[in-house]
Amino acid sequence: MPQKPFVSAQEVAERAGVSRSAVSRTFTPGASVSPETRRRVVEAAEALGYHVNHLARGLMRNESGIVCLIVSEMSTPYRANLIRAMTQQLQNAGKVAMLINTDRSDGSVDLALRQAIRYRADASIILSGMPDRSITQLCLKNGQRLVLINRDDDQQGPLRINLDDAEAAGRVVTAFVRAGCRRLAFANSQAGTPSLMAREHGFVGAAKAMGLPVLVERHGPTNYESGRVLAQRLLTLGERPDAVFCATDLLACGFMDAARHQFRLSIPDQLCVAGFDDIEQAAWSSYDLTTFAQPVDRIAREAVAWLVNEREEPADHSVRFRPDLVWRSSVRGG
């Protein structure tokens, strides 16, 4: 796509009757230019429609200002909200987000990181999937920072931000027991990501500790439809569960809809349901779902604060948030 060239600093300099370095300095925060020179440069720039070329600037400074967001299933409510928070915070910090969609093929997280390297992104934030260790090492070696959100926790080098999934799951067991429930179930997808599995293990562990058996069912991707299928499976059993913890709100919405419209169950009277994420729909009155709020804004703030930090060698760092339990009417006796 051939483009007519944009206005360059050279042309601005000529029009303003100064050197090109004067122009450069005018647009470099904290550089020393006399008010008079600055005025003439700004005037000429305005008239010509000049804008600093960040490609060239990035080349010189070895700092592009770009931060890659690597995401799959980006249109799901939780992911979309996290992207919103991240772009917001990045822009506040003077950075700009490059969004890479990894829905397509396998190994596409690695491909996405390659793209990040090509554009000399200052950092990459991974919201989905796990990259190969060799490629993360390449990023880190080249001074590119890495942030892993709700990913595996055993990599060294990147900033790892996680939730206390297991502890939260334990709180659900307590809530269910207080509500008088005894036949607990956990509804999970087959995605098998660390955070989903931590919720499952936390729930099962806490229930066992209280001497309660737990039914565990897993099915398909982490979405509404899987929630319906899981309801199909769990609610047709002879001894029907009276409380279900769904690994995410999306699963919970599907589960509740099937429980109500297909099995004619009353929630929370005959069945208590809890979810995780606190997506917007959880607050809709059709669901009014008890769930855990992911602190997306704090996550985004933490991630951005770390990656804009000026340290030469950023200390290996791991952050763990405790999600807030949001009580709503899908569980008895809040």
Place this chain on the structure above:
Amino acid sequence: MPQKPFVSAQEVAERAGVSRSAVSRTFTPGASVSPETRRRVVEAAEALGYHVNHLARGLMRNESGIVCLIVSEMSTPYRANLIRAMTQQLQNAGKVAMLINTDRSDGSVDLALRQAIRYRADASIILSGMPDRSITQLCLKNGQRLVLINRDDDQQGPLRINLDDAEAAGRVVTAFVRAGCRRLAFANSQAGTPSLMAREHGFVGAAKAMGLPVLVERHGPTNYESGRVLAQRLLTLGERPDAVFCATDLLACGFMDAARHQFRLSIPDQLCVAGFDDIEQAAWSSYDLTTFAQPVDRIAREAVAWLVNEREEPADHSVRFRPDLVWRSSVRGG
């Protein structure tokens, strides 16, 4: 954020024992390199972890490969889905998306376009808001392409993609009348965007043409909560409407929830409801909403196909899609 320098083509050339131009050619699709040279270069690049610097390449070629996506309220289901489709198509076309969040201040669409210019984006796609005419002219003059999705239709130069909102609204009137409804209402937000207003005018116009009066109510931003408020207003009237067309699905979800849980109305027996967008939630069984499907994938394909086109001076172009009516149970007698 000072970074250790990445590996350069120079270093690869030295290790492979060839010139730097040979390296460049190896990574330029369609350039002529002998198999032997290519092999040695690739091997050296692999070993060193070399990746072409797209900042420098963009500088030379005057084509960055970056396309800006300018969006506000990006976490709403419809927008999030459009972003997903756009990133998908852009990546297929060898481009990469830069995502700019314009939630913050007024005039931030202009700021976003400035950012697009600084990064020498090949194109910008505007999903929300309207930029100032002077700034769009600046973009176009500099050879940056512009796509407006569901925006005002009277700008010259950009590709404008719109839906046939008014015609669709007319089809809703027909559907309502067939269902035996006579007291029609339109529930809108106060956003006043061209597409929302076109739906309103189309609905009112078609109803008038059939001799039916229409109640129109507008409130707040285009979201779930506004839908509830609109239900409050329209369902407390003496002569309650028996059919409501909501300007978007999000409004419709809020409206339905209030109608059912607060006013104890049965849908569609006592009230027919239709929406627009066909967001994922519209298909959830709590809503099962009759609505219009925005052809997001076709929109994205059309936009990307146009902006990667090699034409020197892209012809002024306007595309109009006819959304499909998705019949579900919120309107009687589909």
Place this chain on the structure above:
DNA sequence: TTGTAAGCGTTATCAG
């Protein structure tokens, strides 16, 4: 404070 000059990593041009 200002201008000059060198250099960032590429690609395009043009001999060989």
Place this chain on the structure above:
DNA sequence: CTGATAACGCTTACAA
């Protein structure tokens, strides 16, 4: 097919 050389638009010593 290959290699030298000249841009691209910018920043940044360095010298004035």
